[in-house]
Amino acid sequence: MKFAVVRFPGSNCDRDLYNAAVKVGAKxxxxxxxxxxxxxxxxxxIPGGFSFGDYLRTGAMAGVAPITKSIKKAxxxxxxxLGICNGFQxxxxxxxxxxxxxxxxxxxxxxxxxxxKIVNNNTGFTKNHAENEDVVYPIAHGEGCYYCTDETYxxxxxxxxxxxxxxENPNGSIGDIAGIINKRGNVLGMMPHPERALEAVLGSxxxxxxxxxxxxxxxxxxxxx
Amino acid sequence: MKKxxxxxxxxxxxxxxxxxxxDRAVKDIGHDEISNIRVGKVLYFDIDETDTDKIDEIVKSxxxxxxxxxxxxxxxxxxxxxxxx
Numbered sequence: 001m002k003f004a005v006v007r008f009p010g011s012n013c014d015r016d017l018y019n020a021a022v023k024v025g026a027k028x029x030x031x032x033x034x035x036x037x038x039x040x041x042x043x044x045x046i047p048g049g050f051s052f053g054d055y056l057r058t059g060a061m062a063g064v065a066p067i068t069k070s071i072k073k074a075x076x077x078x079x080x081x082l083g084i085c086n087g088f089q090x091x092x093x094x095x096x097x098x099x100x101x102x103x104x105x106x107x108x109x110x111x112x113x114x115x116x117k118i119v120n121n122n123t124g125f126t127k128n129h130a131e132n133e134d135v136v137y138p139i140a141h142g143e144g145c146y147y148c149t150d151e152t153y154x155x156x157x158x159x160x161x162x163x164x165x166x167x168e169n170p171n172g173s174i175g176d177i178a179g180i181i182n183k184r185g186n187v188l189g190m191m192p193h194p195e196r197a198l199e200a201v202l203g204s205x206x207x208x209x210x211x212x213x214x215x216x217x218x219x220x221x222x223x224x225x
Numbered sequence: 226m227k228k229x230x231x232x233x234x235x236x237x238x239x240x241x242x243x244x245x246x247x248d249r250a251v252k253d254i255g256h257d258e259i260s261n262i263r264v265g266k267v268l269y270f271d272i273d274e275t276d277t278d279k280i281d282e283i284v285k286s287x288x289x290x291x292x293x294x295x296x297x298x299x300x301x302x303x304x305x306x307x308x309x310x
Contacts, residue, residue: 057294064291100296103242
């Protein structure tokens with residue numbers, strides 16, 4: 001399993017994501033946002049940070065970068081695509097995931113360990129978690145309030161697209177949403193940082209299993225389809 | 226060549242935290258008569274086109290693709306008079 005870690009100007013979790021992939025025994029390579037192909041990769045990781053300085057809107061500029069078409073192609077080819085934090089914002093901007101991320105309702109930037117619930121373990125990303133299992137991942141965002149229309153929210157619920165929720169909603173997200181997948185189940189966007197939860201000594205290693213899941217993508221994704 | 230003024234605002238049902246903070250600030254100054262502040266963005270740009278239909282097509286296309294996120298924002302534009310440029 002070889003992952004592309006897409007790097008935009010202003011990405012700052014790229015090395016953590018690279019480290020996460022390597023730690024679970026997968027291969028990883030950085031790919032510049034000006035590249036136009038991801039054909040050599042089995043999966044795509046879009047890191048957190050502040051791509052293009054969050055100019056105009058979070059993820060707006062990254063959403064029209066040359067690499068974007070290849071990210072959409074990889075998603076069409078049923079490869080796993082994981083966007084974390086700014087990566088989630090980018091996935092909503094390019095339309096691979098519904099809704100948008102807006103300013104936290106409490107106005108502040110929040111950086112801390114957060115208690116979350118895996119509400120759908122029947123996906124290629126969450127297969128080896130128990131249903132409704134609690135995990136701790138750090139969050140670090142100012143614009144992580146998930147927003148969508150009531151209609152979209154009902155659709156997300158009906159299709160079991162909500163994967164991860166906050167146990168105590170920190171940012172005003174509708175339905176306590178922290179992470180969602182697309183209908184097909186191969187594109188996951190989430191605000192919390194599993195790639196920063198790989199060492200128990202640093203607070204949590206709950207993030208490891210998410211990457212272990214994606215490393216065995218073929219096996220895991222196939223069994224839930 | 227025409228000059229365009231494009232105004233982007235959050236849709237009314239979307240919480241505007243900047244507007245909320247400003248609402249409090251104007252009250253701190255003592256102006257209770259001001260409320261419901263909404264903060265938007267304004268973009269000015271030149272467009273090498275004179276046909277208004279063509280301008281409409283280009284500005285709308287660019288607004289939908291990049292300038293605005295129509296999930297949370299709305300946009301309006303006008304072609305500025307030559308005198309005001």
